[in-house]
Amino acid sequence: MEFEPTKLDQDLKRALRREVPSADFAARVLAQAAALEKKVLAERTMIVLPVWRKPAAWAIAAGITLAAIIPAGVSEYRKSEERKAMQAGRQLALALNITRVQLQKTRERLQKASKQHAL
Amino acid sequence: MFLSGTCILLLPSPVITIVTVDFPSLLTDNQAMVFSLALRFLRNREVAEELAQDVFLQLYQNLGRIESPAHGTWWLRRTVCHRSIDEVRKRKLRPSLGLESVPEPSVDSGMGDFFLSERLKRMVEALPEKAKAVVLLRYQEDLDPLEIAEVLDMPITTVKSHLHRSLTILRGRMKKQEVACGV
Numbered sequence: 001m002e003f004e005p006t007k008l009d010q011d012l013k014r015a016l017r018r019e020v021p022s023a024d025f026a027a028r029v030l031a032q033a034a035a036l037e038k039k040v041l042a043e044r045t046m047i048v049l050p051v052w053r054k055p056a057a058w059a060i061a062a063g064i065t066l067a068a069i070i071p072a073g074v075s076e077y078r079k080s081e082e083r084k085a086m087q088a089g090r091q092l093a094l095a096l097n098i099t100r101v102q103l104q105k106t107r108e109r110l111q112k113a114s115k116q117h118a119l
Numbered sequence: 120m121f122l123s124g125t126c127i128l129l130l131p132s133p134v135i136t137i138v139t140v141d142f143p144s145l146l147t148d149n150q151a152m153v154f155s156l157a158l159r160f161l162r163n164r165e166v167a168e169e170l171a172q173d174v175f176l177q178l179y180q181n182l183g184r185i186e187s188p189a190h191g192t193w194w195l196r197r198t199v200c201h202r203s204i205d206e207v208r209k210r211k212l213r214p215s216l217g218l219e220s221v222p223e224p225s226v227d228s229g230m231g232d233f234f235l236s237e238r239l240k241r242m243v244e245a246l247p248e249k250a251k252a253v254v255l256l257r258y259q260e261d262l263d264p265l266e267i268a269e270v271l272d273m274p275i276t277t278v279k280s281h282l283h284r285s286l287t288i289l290r291g292r293m294k295k296q297e298v299a300c301g302v
Contacts, residue, residue, distance in 0.1 A: 008286060008290055009258070011235060012254070012258040012289075013261075014232065015236035015237075015239035016155075016239075016254075017155075017259070018151040018152060018154075018259060019151065019155045020151050020154070021151070022164075025154070025168060026150055030142075030143060032172065033142065033176060
């Protein structure tokens with residue numbers, strides 16, 4: 001039996017007829033498409049979430065707060081140290097003043113004693 | 120609605136035609152085509168259904184770019200061919216036929232026709248991927264060589280060459296089998 005191109009063509013067309021997938025194939029694809037749509041919608045909703053529900057917003061807020069607190073703390077510490085230095089300075093001045101008065105009194109007593117001794 | 124896309128076609132005449140691409144209709148009209156092409160390449164119904172499902176979901180994600188139902192069919196045919204060829208290369212499938220791929224013989228066809236069809240199917244499945252794609256698009260999808268060239272992104276001369284060589288191979292193998300069987 002000779003296989004003429006036309007006969008082979010016909011046989012191939014018959015052999016390669018389309019086959020149908022399982023009965024629930026379309027339903028499964030539609031369900032998956034719906035799930036995909038839901039996921040996309042959820043992702044879009046995430047974008048319009050309020051600021052306080054986004055972790056990134058919390059991280060940025062924490063960064064800004066730290067950036068504000070640290071220099072303020074440093075400045076406050078410096079002022080406190082300056083206050084302590086001023087107080088120490090005042091105490092030293094007072095002590096020196098007391099010493100000066102005591103020395104003055106001692107010198108006066110010595111001068112008085114030497115005058116009496118000379119007479 | 121989420122399962123459809125709308126496209127406005129501006130024709131040369133002052134008429135504006137609105138074409139609605141409906142995903143469920145595209146799915147219903149093309150499921151057999153997509154599944155059959157995948158099945159011929161992958162030779163496994165489950166794997167073929169999985170790939171066909173992926174292709175339809177890919178279409179769903181690109182529905183906005185589909186201009187008409189005919190464009191949708193063309194897009195599906197092209198995508199399933201390329202995806203199937205990639206899948207076969209990835210899996211390095213050898214020409215073998217699982218029992219699950221053999222359909223039950225139909226009541227009205229004779230047993231001789233059934234066995235001849237099965238032999239031919241097996242021979243087509245054993246062809247190299249590109250040649251197989253050309254033969255499937257020619258005989259399963261009834262496309263002409265120019266359409267096949269567009270779907271597979273290959274020059275028309277290559278399509279004709281694949282077709283000619285594949286038919287010569289198939290004819291030779293059929294003859295060889297007949298001689299071996301003493302027909």
